[in-house]
Structures are given as C-alpha cells and as structure tokens.
Amino acid sequence: xxxxxSVPSTTSPALLSAxxxxxxAAVFLIPLxxxxxxxxxxxxxxxxxxxxxxxxxxxxxxxxxxxxTAFIVTVCTLLISYPLAYAAANGSKGMAAFLxxxxxxxxxxxxxxxxxxxxxxxxxxxPVSDLLAALGWNPPPRILFTTFSAxxxxxxxxxxxxxxxxxxxxxxxxxxxxxAAANLGATPVRAFLTVYLPLSAPGIVxxxxxxxxxxxxxxxxxxxxxxxRDQMIAGVIGDQIEQMMDFGxxxxxxxxxxxxxLTLYAIYNHFVGLDRLWx
Amino acid sequence: MSWQIRxxxxxxxxxxxxxxxIVIPMSFSTAQSxxxxxxxxxxxxxxxxxxxxxxxxxxxxxxxxxxxTSVLTMLLVVPASFAVIRNEFRGxxxxxxxxxLPMIVPTIVMALGYYIYFGDLGxxxxxxxxxxxxxxxxIPISFLILTAALKGFDRSVEQAAMGLGATPLTTFRxxxxxxxxxxFLVAALFAFISxxxxxxxxxxISGRDKATLPRQMFNSFRQEADPTISAAASFLFxxxxxxxxxxxxxxxxxxxxxxxxxAGAFGDKT
Amino acid sequence: xxxRSLSIRNVTKSYGALQNAVDDVxxxxxxxxxxxxxxxxxxxxxxxxxxxxxxxxxxAGEIRLGDxxxxxxxxxxxxxxxxxxxxxxxxxxxxxxxxGFPLRxxxxxxxxxxxxxxxxxxxxxxxxxxxxxxxxxxxxxxxRVALARALVFxxxxxxxxxxxxxxxxxxxxxxxxxxxxxxRELGVTMIYVTHDQTEAMTMSDRIAVFNKGRIEQxxxxxxxxxxxxxxxxxxxxxxxxxxxxxxxxxxxxxxxGIGKVKGAEAATxxxxxPLLLRPEMVRLAAKPSDGRPPMxxxxxxxxxxxxxxxxxLGTAPFRxxxxxxxxxxxxxxxxxxxxxxxxxxxxxxxxx
Numbered sequence: 001x002x003x004x005x006s007v008p009s010t011t012s013p014a015l016l017s018a019x020x021x022x023x024x025a026a027v028f029l030i031p032l033x034x035x036x037x038x039x040x041x042x043x044x045x046x047x048x049x050x051x052x053x054x055x056x057x058x059x060x061x062x063x064x065x066x067x068x069t070a071f072i073v074t075v076c077t078l079l080i081s082y083p084l085a086y087a088a089a090n091g092s093k094g095m096a097a098f099l100x101x102x103x104x105x106x107x108x109x110x111x112x113x114x115x116x117x118x119x120x121x122x123x124x125x126x127p128v129s130d131l132l133a134a135l136g137w138n139p140p141p142r143i144l145f146t147t148f149s150a151x152x153x154x155x156x157x158x159x160x161x162x163x164x165x166x167x168x169x170x171x172x173x174x175x176x177x178x179x180a181a182a183n184l185g186a187t188p189v190r191a192f193l194t195v196y197l198p199l200s201a202p203g204i205v206x207x208x209x210x211x212x213x214x215x216x217x218x219x220x221x222x223x224x225x226x227x228x229r230d231q232m233i234a235g236v237i238g239d240q241i242e243q244m245m246d247f248g249x250x251x252x253x254x255x256x257x258x259x260x261x262l263t264l265y266a267i268y269n270h271f272v273g274l275d276r277l278w279x
Numbered sequence: 280m281s282w283q284i285r286x287x288x289x290x291x292x293x294x295x296x297x298x299x300x301i302v303i304p305m306s307f308s309t310a311q312s313x314x315x316x317x318x319x320x321x322x323x324x325x326x327x328x329x330x331x332x333x334x335x336x337x338x339x340x341x342x343x344x345x346x347x348t349s350v351l352t353m354l355l356v357v358p359a360s361f362a363v364i365r366n367e368f369r370g371x372x373x374x375x376x377x378x379x380l381p382m383i384v385p386t387i388v389m390a391l392g393y394y395i396y397f398g399d400l401g402x403x404x405x406x407x408x409x410x411x412x413x414x415x416x417x418i419p420i421s422f423l424i425l426t427a428a429l430k431g432f433d434r435s436v437e438q439a440a441m442g443l444g445a446t447p448l449t450t451f452r453x454x455x456x457x458x459x460x461x462x463f464l465v466a467a468l469f470a471f472i473s474x475x476x477x478x479x480x481x482x483x484i485s486g487r488d489k490a491t492l493p494r495q496m497f498n499s500f501r502q503e504a505d506p507t508i509s510a511a512a513s514f515l516f517x518x519x520x521x522x523x524x525x526x527x528x529x530x531x532x533x534x535x536x537x538x539x540x541x542a543g544a545f546g547d548k549t
Numbered sequence: 550x551x552x553r554s555l556s557i558r559n560v561t562k563s564y565g566a567l568q569n570a571v572d573d574v575x576x577x578x579x580x581x582x583x584x585x586x587x588x589x590x591x592x593x594x595x596x597x598x599x600x601x602x603x604x605x606x607x608x609a610g611e612i613r614l615g616d617x618x619x620x621x622x623x624x625x626x627x628x629x630x631x632x633x634x635x636x637x638x639x640x641x642x643x644x645x646x647x648x649g650f651p652l653r654x655x656x657x658x659x660x661x662x663x664x665x666x667x668x669x670x671x672x673x674x675x676x677x678x679x680x681x682x683x684x685x686x687x688x689x690x691x692x693r694v695a696l697a698r699a700l701v702f703x704x705x706x707x708x709x710x711x712x713x714x715x716x717x718x719x720x721x722x723x724x725x726x727x728x729x730x731x732x733r734e735l736g737v738t739m740i741y742v743t744h745d746q747t748e749a750m751t752m753s754d755r756i757a758v759f760n761k762g763r764i765e766q767x768x769x770x771x772x773x774x775x776x777x778x779x780x781x782x783x784x785x786x787x788x789x790x791x792x793x794x795x796x797x798x799x800x801x802x803x804x805x806g807i808g809k810v811k812g813a814e815a816a817t818x819x820x821x822x823p824l825l826l827r828p829e830m831v832r833l834a835a836k837p838s839d840g841r842p843p844m845x846x847x848x849x850x851x852x853x854x855x856x857x858x859x860x861x862l863g864t865a866p867f868r869x870x871x872x873x874x875x876x877x878x879x880x881x882x883x884x885x886x887x888x889x890x891x892x893x894x895x896x897x898x899x900x901x
Contacts, residue, residue: 013362013363014368017362019358020356027411028380030396031392032384034395035388084291084292086288087280087287087288090280095285098289098292099289101523105519105520106295106299108472108519110475112476113299113302113515115500116500117298117512119313121298125314125315126315156294156295217387219479224497224501234479237387237388241394247391251391254388254391257388258384258385435637436640438604438631438637440639440650442603442625442630442631443651443654444628444654447625449654450625458641
C-alpha cells in the first residue's frame with residue numbers, strides 16, 4: 001500500500017540528499033579523481049606509470065602474493081566461521097548469546113589491539129616460542145614478521161565478518177527442513193550435505209566475497225606483522241607514498257588495486273546484487 | 280546439535296577471544312620488551328599513558344576527531360536515508376551506490392588521494408582535514424544502519440498520530456524520532472568508532488601534533504619499543520569489553536522486566 | 550459526542566493499472582450507524598477506508614462528513630478516530646500517554662486530560678493500566694488501548710480496520726460484544742472493515758459488500774442474507790444452494806434436472822436467473838413432492854446439533870442442513886427426498 005500522505009515524504013528527496021551528495025563529491029570523488037589524474041600525469045603525462053608497473057615482475061609478484069594470501073585467508077576464515085555460525089544459529093539461546101557476544105567482542109576490537117596481541121603471542125619471548133622450545137625445537141623458529149603471522153592475524157580478524165554473514169543466512173533456514181530430510185531417510189551427514197549446506201550457500205558467497213575483498217586492501221596487519229619481503233599491495237603503495245615519494249607510481253598501483261576491487265564487486269553484483277551484501 | 284559441534288564452536292570462540300585478552304596482563308608488565316609471561320607487575324604503563332603527552336595528546340585528538348566525525352556524519356546521513364527509504368525517485372539507486380562507494384574503495388587509495396588533495400588545500404595536519412576524511416569512511420556504515428531501521432519502521436504509527444491530530448512535523452518530533460532514537464545512537468556510535476579506530480588515513484594526514492591514537496600506536500610499533508603501547512592497547516580493549524558487557528546486561532535486564540510484566544498481564548481476564 | 554453522517558459519492562481510486570482499486574463507490578452512512586465493509590482481500594474496502602481517513606486521495610468522487618467536504622482536509626484535521634489492524638500504539642509512550650496523545654494535540658490541560666484518559670480506560674475495562682507500556686500488554690489489551698485512544702477525543706466518526714484479526718477466536722468474540730456495547734453507549738458512527746462475514750453479520754446495522762472495487766450490495770444483515778442482489782453476495786454470505794432457472798410464463802422457473810421451482814419473487818419469462826435456497830431452509834420428506842427427483846447424498850458431515858448433507862439434486866450440487874434428530878431417519882441407500890417452501894427461494898435479480 002502506498003500511503004501518499006506521510007511524513008516526511010513531503011520534503012523533496014533532492015533537498016534531503018543534497019548535503020551528502022555535495023559532501024561526497026567534494027571530499028570523496030575529488031581525491032579519487034586526483035589519484036586517477038596523478039596516475040597519468042606524474043611525473044610525466046602519459047601511461048608511463050602503467051607501463052612501468054606491467055613490465056615489472058616485482059609488481060606481478062606482489063599482486064600474486066596479495067591474491068594468494070587473500071584466498072588462503074578466505075578459505076581459512078570460512079572453515080573456522082562455519083561451525084561457529086552454525087552453532088549460533090542452531091544452538092540453544094544461551095549458546096547463541098555466548099557465541100555472538102564473543103563475535104561482537106572480536107568484531108569491535110581495533111586492528112591495532114590485535115596487532116599488539118599477536119606481536120606478544122608470536123614474538124620470540126612469547127608463549128608460542130616458549131611452547132615450541134619446550135617441545136624440543138630449540139632455538140624456536142621465527143614466526144613473527146612472516147607471511148604466516150600476517151595470514152593468521154588477518155584470518156583471526158576477519159572471522160567475525162564471515163561469521164555474521166553466514167549467521168544472517170543460517171538464522172533464516174527453517175529447522176524443520178532438516179527434520180523433514182531425516183524423516184525421509186537421510187543420515188545426519190547426508191541431510192547436512194544435501195539440505196543445509198546448499199541453503200547456507202548464499203551466506204557463504206556473501207561472506208567470502210566480503211572477506212576476500214577486504215583482505216585485498218589490508219594495510220595495517222600485513223605491514224606490521226608480515227614479512228617485508230612478501231608484501232601485499234596496500235603496503236607497497238604505502239611505501240611509494242612514504243618513502244619513495246613517487247606519487248605517480250603509487251597512484252597507478254592504486255588504480256590497479258581499485259580496478260580489481262571494483263571488478264570483483266561488479267561480478268558479485270551481477271550474480272547476486274550488491275544490496276544483499278549488506279542486508 | 281551434537282556435542283562435537285558444540286565443543287568445536289566453543290573452542291573456536293575461545294580461539295577468537297583469548298589472544299585479545301592477552302593485552303590486559305601485558306599492560307601491567309614491568310618489562311621493556313614484549314616478553315610473556317610478564318616478569319613483574321606494575322601500573323607504570325598506565326601512569327605513562329595517561330600523563331605522557333606523546334600518548335595523551337593523540338588520545339584527546341582521537342576523541343575530538345571521533346566526535347566531530349560522528350556529528351558531521353549524522354547531519355549528512357539522516358536526511359539522505361529518509362529520502363532514500365521513503366521516496367521513489369529516479370537516481371535513487373545511483374544515490375545508494377554513491378553512499379556505499381567509500382566502503383568499496385580501499386583505504387590506502389583514499390589515503391593517497393587525501394595526502395595530495397588536502398595537502399594542496401592546506402588541510403593536512405589539522406582537525407578538519409581528518410574529520411572530513413573520516414566522515415567519508417563513516418557515511419556508508421551509518422547509512423546502512425539508518426536505512427535498515429527505517430525500512431523496518433511501521434508507518435502506521437505515523438498515520439495513527441496524524442489521525443489523532445498531529446501535523447507531519449509534530450509526528451516526526453513526538454513519534455518518529457523517539458522511536459528511531461536507538462538506531463540513531465547506534466549509527467552515531469559506529470561513526471565514532473570507525474573514526475577512532477581508523478589507522479591508515481590518519482597515518483598519512485594527521486601529522487604529528489594532530490596525530491590520532493591509531494597513528495601513534497602504529498608508529499610506536501615501527502619505531503621504538505615503547506611499552507606504554509601495552510597500556511594503550513589494553514585501554515582500547517577494555518573500552519570495547521565494557522561496552523559489550525553493559526549492552527548485554529542491559530538487554531538481559533530489559534527482557535526480564537518485559538517477561539515479568541507480560542506474565543503479570545496475563546493474570547487478568549484477557 | 551455528536552455523531553455525524555458520512556457520505557461517499559462516486560469515489561474511485563485508480564493506480565493507472567488495468568482495474569481500479571475502488572470503482573465508483575457510493576454509500577451514505579447515517580449518524581450513529583454501525584456499518585461494516587465486508588469483502589474478500591483486495592476488494593477495495595480498506596482502500597475506501599483509507600480515503601475516508603485521509604491517507605489516500607480519491608482519483609474521483611467526493612467524501613463528506615456531516616455537511617463538510619473532507620477531501621482537501623489533511624488527516625490530522627479530520628477529527629476521525631481510527632483503530633488500525635496492528636493497533637499502531639506508540640511503543641515509547643505509556644498507555645496513558647498513548648490515549649492522551651490526541652488530547653495533547655488539541656491543547657488540553659493536564660487535569661482534564663487525566664480525567665478523560667481515566668474515563669476512556671474505564672470504558673474499555675482497563676482501569677489502572679495508565680503507566681504500563683504497550684510491549685507489556687497482551688494482544689487483547691493493546692487492542693482496547695487502541696480503541697480507547699480512538700474515542701477519547703470524541704470524534705465524529707470511528708474507523709476500524711480489521712481490528713480483531715490478530716486475536717484468537719474466544720478473544721475475538723468477547724471483543725465483538727465489547728465493541729457493540731461501546732457503540733451503543735456512545736452512539737458514535739462506526740465503519741468496520743472485515744473479511745469475516747460472521748463478524749459483519751452479528752455486529753452491523755448495515756453491511757456494504759465489496760467485490761473487485763465495487764459495492765455489490767448495501768443492506769441490513771437480514772437483507773443481505775435472505776435477499777442478496779447478486780450471485781456474488783449470495784455465495785459469499787453463508788452457505789448457499791445457487792440453482793439456475795429459466796423463467797416460465799406462469800411466474801415459476803424451470804431448473805435443469807429438478808423441474809419446476811417457484812420463487813418468492815416472480816420470474817420474467819425466458820430470463821435465466823440464479824435462485825438462492827439456503828441449506829437450512831430445506832427439509833427432508835418421506836415421499837417425493839412436486840415431481841422432484843430425490844437428492845443423491847455423497848457425504849454427511851455431523852456437526853452434533855445439525856447434520857450437513859452434501860450431494861446432488863438432479864444435476865445441480867445441493868446441500869441440506871437438518872437438525873440432528875431429523876437426520877436419524879435417513880435411509881442407507883444414499884438417497885432422500887427433499888422439500889421446501891416457495892417463499893424461501895430467493896430470486897437473485899441478475900441475469901445468469
């Protein structure tokens with residue numbers, strides 16, 4: 001029913017949305033435009049930066065490393081989050097409350113707090129090293145500042161996102177469907193594989209898309225916890241800005257990262273629809 | 280649900296939470312380095328955190344910037360979300376997309392853009408500059424929260440109010456806004472937190488005197504091994520922990536009070 | 550409370566699509582009357598109500614309250630009470646504040662407000678509930694608060710949009726009685742939208758039967774039940790046998806497979822019309838009468854105090870409802886003879 005006379009649809013939508021549009025145009029679109037502009041004008045006009053990038057084996061190495069890491073993080077996050085979301089959606093109220101509180105706690109904790117925590121835990125004087133030494137591995141190998149430590153930290157940080165994406169879908173799955181499957185002769189494992197898992201698939205797609213794309217652009221954790229030799233793309237861009245001061249190159253790399261990100265979103269949007277990602 | 284899954288879930292939950300809790304004992308450590316378990320305990324790090332200007336100033340900066348971001352974001356997003364949810368107009372989906380864009384674009388790209396653009400405008404190393412940039416980041420999240428709340432808002436209460444004699448403005452003031460207040464608060468809170476936690480952009484544009492807390496922590500990681508950082512980390516973590524505990528307890532208390540009242544209500548005839 | 554009349558004249562609501570939501574509806578409601586809008590979902594009854602309330606604008610036509618044309622008047626100045634299907638109580642206000650809201654809008658002072666709110670609560674039997682909040686109330690209690698809120702400011706007209714839909718059967722029947730009592734005590738004009746015919750039949754002074762955006766018939770429950778003007782109304786209300794008969798010269802009808810049937814109204818020769826015979830008006834007979842074939846019984850449903858026989862009379866589907874004791878005499882061969890009075894056969898003024 002379209003109620004025609006209600007508040008405040010009496011105010012023109014153009015007027016209501018003008019402030020934010022103007023703001024975003026000035027504070028978002030223009031800086032973005034700068035980056036695009038700089039990529040083809042610094043230090044010299046033309047596509048020189050892009051040519052340099054695409055001719056550089058190092059850059060491809062970085063892109064490959066970024067994708068690889070993002071992929072591993074996505075898979076690990078999915079494997080860890082699925083049981084968590086499942087238990088929250090199908091468990092008792094107390095169990096769900098406990099799990100979701102822990103997820104909330106993890107979700108809201110700042111990246112920097114996490115980084116510090118991992119530095120302590122994985123450091124040479126931390127509990128993991130102590131444990132390994134006690135098990136006979138002396139001196140214990142260095143774990144911090146490796147790709148492994150960065151991957152671990154990113155996975156740990158993204159679990160809440162994946163869990164919430166999965167939970168949102170799982171919570172709507174009618175529990176009686178699995179019961180019906182059992183009644184019709186399916187063992188618990190088969191019922192899960194043929195009924196529940198397919199029904200949770202939209203959540204899996206949402207979660208993986210979200211986590212993968214977020215991981216591509218990660219800066220803080222890979223830089224602080226990762227190996228300086230195996231950098232991810234955001235860190236490399238940061239270097240170009242801070243140390244090399246080569247804004248043209250940094251911009252060009254940013255454009256590449258942006259294009260990849262937008263393409264992935266576009267693919268997702270085509271198959272699923274962007275608004276499903278953030279319900 | 281089998282006990283195996285239950286145990287697995289709890290184990291994962293512990294894996295999720297435990298590493299974070301480690302910052303608390305570390306903050307009381309007497310050691311200069313990151314050794315765990317701590318050799319001794321003292322409040323020195325906290326004393327330093329709350330007195331050394333290298334830390335107190337960024338903390339204050341972060342709070343000021345966070346509040347500024349929150350206010351500006353709400354002013355921009357509230358009218359826009361009403362426009363999007365309550366009106367059909369051409370360009371509505373384009374508007375939605377525009378408001379989501381800052382979430383889609385990687386932060387490092389924006390940081391680069393701001394570095395140059397704000398540099399040209401002289402906005403680097405200033406409160407307004409960071410507030411503007413952080414507002415951009417906060418807009419998508421607050422927009423999502425507000426539109427979700429508006430979508431689920433049953434407009435028959437507004438119709439009822441008008442039928443009872445309230446003008447559209449009075450209806451908004453006395454009915455719509457109070458009912459939406461929780462969502463408004465959450466949106467404002469999220470805006471504040473996303474600003475407070477934001478590291479990448481702050482790193483590049485907040486400068487030394489207007490450094491935010493995340494920027495200070497980031498540099499501290501990379502440069503010196505200042506143990507005060509443990510107090511900073513612990514402080515942030517305890518803030519989140521307290522917030523979550525309070526909200527859960529509040530929700531639990533409300534549910535109990537509600538349940539008791541309903542039970543009482545069914546005591547009489549209908 | 551001064552009750553006012555409501556006049557709906559040729560009101561149409563069109564959304565541009567193929568069929569109008571409300572199509573040329575005309576209805577006059579007398580002051581103090583209780584009129585039900587009855588019909589299936591999508592029949593236009595709620596849309597019409599919304600236009601009276603002011604939340605939708607008619608595409609054409611005029612609505613008057615008393616002698617005022619209310620079209621240009623916005624909803625917050627129409628002084629019409631409304632009870633919504635989901636009650637629409639303000640969750641952040643107490644019961645007293647909810648009920649006092651319209652009084653506050655009219656600038657009433659605290660003392661008088663409290664007194665009026667108290668009286669309204671009294672009227673709906675919720676004394677003492679002033680400081681409770683909607684979330685703490687049961688469905689029935691919320692409904693009564695919504696009602697109190699709609700009448701506390703003594704409106705000229707009260708609209709109710711399927712207010713009892715969410716309640717369970719016992720509660721609904723109880724509330725129907727309550728609503729009628731309040732209507733009697735206050736004497737206010739009431740318009741009641743429902744799809745439940747029993748509700749409409751038991752509560753209304755008159756019923757307006759809606760179908761596909763139009764009013765098929767307006768009349769007292771008795772008229773609607775015993776003298777439906779269209780076959781839709783005949784079959785929508787109550788249980789019915791609709792026979793199809795061609796008019797004869799002598800004023801009776803020829804019904805296929807059954808023979809000659811006389812109706813309460815005279816036939817027009819050669820015109821085919823639906824004939825309504827309510828199942829409870831049919832009686833079992835020991836022997837055939839008027840040359841009619843026996844009824845073939847296909848199913849029996851035992852309701853305890855009455856038995857419904859479902860089957861065929863001639864080629865037409867036929868239902869008979871007899872009191873329990875009478876059904877005992879039925880033979881087992883699946884057939885019985887039936888008889889009825891001519892004046893119980895109503896000729897529907899339609900050409901079939």
